[in-house]
Amino acid sequence: MLKTLAKGSTIPVLVVTTAIIVFWYACVVWLNAPFERDQAERAKKEITFSQILPKTMEQKRPVLPAPHQVVREIWKTTVLKNVTSKRSLVYHAWITLSSTLLGFAFGTLLGIALAVGIVHSQTLDKSLMPWIITSQTIPILAIAPMIIVVLNAVGISGLLPKAFISMYLSFFPVAVGMVKGLRSPDIMQLDLMHTYNASKAQLFWKLRWPSSIPFLFTSLKVAIAASLVGAIVGELPTGAISGLGARLLAGSYYGQTIQIWSALFMAAFLAASLVWLVGVIDRRVLKRMGMAQ
Amino acid sequence: MAWLLVSNLSTMKIKSYIPRTIVNLTIPLIFGLTLLFLWEVLTRGLGVPSILLPPPSQIGVRIANSLPILAADFQQTFLKAVLFGYVVGCATGFAIAIVVDRSPFMRKGLMPIGNLVAALPIVGMAPIMVMWFGFDWQSKAAVVIVMTFFPMLVNTVAGLSTAGHMERDLMRTYASNYWQTLFKLRLPAALPFIFNALKINSTLALIGAIVAEFFGTPIVGMGFRISTEVGRMNVDMVWAEIAMAALAGSLFYGLVALIERRLTFWHPSYR
Structure with a gap:
């Protein structure tokens, strides 16, 4: 037991995490x-360092909230609040999560469709591929608020505009990964399929598709993290009243640092669990297909 | 017609190098021009209101008319916040990676956390940074630093472990010390990974700086301009700003990719 612990990365991770928390507390005081x-100066009182120390941990609007303040705030707004309440962080997280997932699903489908087209048509490969890459150098996140506002002006509001931004961010890793994946079978395997007199459809479903699955899941992990970022930024414009992004914005307007940090942690938790979930599905699928190492 | 031309061009087999690169450049160019043409025709033909999507020609006129404003915004956002943040963020990420690499314990402890943080929505840090460093470009640069730091750290550490055992053993037989092995073998071998991070960061940096400007800026900057002009429904100005951001982003990315090609000419993907 101890030996496996020492060999694995559990202990180092714990040590580094502890170091980060200690560093955080030091920063809080500083x-x-x-x-x-x-x-104290305004009250014309002398204050010693040992008096300052506990006070820095319990300010109402600290420059940097202490970890326990953030944890307490998260506890208060998740477990102790009704889930449907507007002040519940679970409610806001759910709003963000739903547009993330919708955008992620659209993005994945679009990415796969583009990749299939690119692999099968040389014209698309040469004309589309450079533009797919260029599309990502456009800072879409930066113009996300505009897209939201403009779409709102024509009457499309709610989930779809945010999902659109998530889609734009998530289709790229999927498309690039799948092009690589669908091209990964080598010439030997392709020739073998030729000798079987396989049709184009058979070649696709029986060779190209299965061999691209590992690539697909690697890109899905990147894509789902990207769509979460897209959904959060999509909630930043003032029109949005719910979602983690709106919590961030409201917190920054009213100087509620603890609220900002708790929303950030919720977003981090969401991102980590989504990536983890994709990882679990990845391992399951690869095991079923007999490709797990 | 354009489609036919493109498909003819892309099926042509050209042997010599220079015409081939020209053709490879023209194909996406024709495709892009066709898209612009369709955009223009559709917005004018269908009478799409210019608040929704202005035709490209209108955006072009707007760009030509407001060059000084665009230049000031570019200087504030790109030359100050993005470049400073990018250089500092990448350099610190690189330096920490070299330090971490020396101790396996640190590598085991820091890497999972680094990987996790690299997937997190760090743009969310923007309001905090604005609160700490004020409204001017320093707070934007801080966001960019945090955003670019983790991809660089993770990629450099991964890259430093790519040099194989054979090569490392060879360096040992040459009696080379740690630094010689680092500079002559492991860093060159890590270059593809480092450039990967540099390329990812080049777009991240621009995004970080512009998004951070939504949380408060002085009255200049690309993000500021976008958010205020949206409020005033001057959509063509917003598109002009976007076009400039896209151009700056693409050129930045292209520059990094060009340097990569020069330095990692030995890599299989370029041979």
Whole structure:
């Protein structure tokens, strides 16, 4: 037991995490202390460092909230609040999650369709591929608010505009990964299919598609993280009143740092669990297909 | 017709190098021009309101008319926030990666966390950074630094472990010390990974800087211009800004890719 623990990465990860938390607390004291000194000076009181220390941990609007404050806020807004309440973080996370998943599904389908087209038509390969790459150098996230506002102006609102941004971000990794994956069978295997007199459809379903699955899942992991970012940024314009992005914006307007940090942590948790989920499905599928190492 | 031309061009087999590169460049160019043409015809023909989607010619006129504003925004966002943040973020990521690489314990502990953070929505840090570093470009540069740091760290550490055992053993037989092995073998071998991070970061940096400007800026900058002109429904100005952002992003990316080609000419994907 101990030996496997020492060999694996559990202990190093724990040590590094602890180091980060300790560093965080040090930063809390360092960044929040000036405010307390200022307060004491105004009250014409002498204040010692040991008096400052506990106070920096419990400010109402700290420059940097302490980890336990963030954890308490998350606990308060997830477990103790009704799920349907507007102040519940679960509610906001759900709004973000639903547009993420919708955009992710569209993006994956579009990416696969583009990849299939590119692999089968040389014309598409030469004309479309450079533009797919160029499309990603356009900072879509930066113009996301505009897309939302403009789509709102024509009457499309709610989930779809945000899902559109998620789709734009997530189709790219899928398309690039799938082009690579569908081309991964080598000449030997392709020739073998030729000797079987396989049709184009058979070649696709029996050779190209199965051999592209590992590539597909690698890109899906990138794509789902990207669509979450897209959904959050899509919620930034002032029109949005719910979702993690709206929480971030509201927090920054009212100087509620604890609220910002708790929304950030919720987003991080969401991203981690989505990537983890894709990873689990990845392993399951590869095992069923007999490709797991 | 354009489709026919493109499909004819792409099936042509050209032996010599220079005409081939020209053809390879023309095909996407024709495709792009066709798209622009369709866009123009459709928006004018169907009478799409210019608030929704202005025709390209209108955007072009707007770009030509507001060059000084665009130049000021470019200087504020790109030359100050993006470049500074990009250079500092990539350099620190690289330096930390070299340090981490020396200790297997640190590598085991930091890598899973680094991988996790690289997948997180770091743009969300923007309001905090604006609160800490004020409204000017410093806060945007800080967001860019945080955004570019983790991809660089993760990729460099992964790249440093690509040099095979054979090569490392060879360096040992040459009695080379740690630094010689690092500079002569492992860093060159890690270059494809490092450039991968540089390319990812080149687009991330621009996004980070523009998004951070939504949370408060002085009255100049690409993100500021986009958000205010949307509010005033000047959509053609927004598109002009987008066109410039796309151009800057593509050129930045292209420059990094060009340097990569020069430095990693030995890599199988270029031979």
